[in-house]
Amino acid sequence: MLALINLLLLVFLVVCAVIVARTRDLLSAVIILGAYSMMMSIIWQQLHSPDVAITEAAIGAGATSLLFLAAISRTRRHEE
């Protein structure tokens, strides 16, 4: 059961990474990257490293998304 959940998390991670690379809307890409970071945080927790997990949740899903949003607000939203 636990292995199945871990497998689902990893598959979701790969799907998120592929979609981030393929989407043209940069705002959607930032939101999907936040979901990617959240999944990565849960996977770190499953790998018994809670310190990295809490840092990933704070930096990856929080601060990095906000910095990307600030960068988008200064530039264009859609990739050409």
Add this chain to the structure above:
Amino acid sequence: MHDMILEMIARLLIPMIQLFGMYVLFHGHLSPGGSFSGGTIIAASLIFYSLVFRFSERKHRLQHDTSLLFEGGGALLYIVVGLVGIFFGYSFLTNRGVFPLGQAGRLWSSGMIAIITVGLGGKVAGTIFTLFQELLEGGTDTDGNH
């Protein structure tokens, strides 16, 4: 722009985010987390505040001087706490023999580590908030306004 739903959610959420950030910060030597994670969570709550209330309460924003004070103060606290060891005749950042160690597992049990964690947390929070504010509002935009 004045969004009532956003402001109400922010008023509910920001104290909880800050409380959680301070928990992560103060328990850095006991549980997962520490200065970097706790400082980032507190900075995220400050960024949330400055995004929601930017238009209505402009004077309540964290000014650049304040975040500069946190940054410089955190680094200065680290150096001063480290120099206390030299002052008492040990090496730099000495813990045993200078600071009271207490009981293992308690909150006040790690000597100077807790003090350094709090100082560095303030530095990280100030740095990330300044980074965001400079990126969003600093400099001149495409219209030439400051």
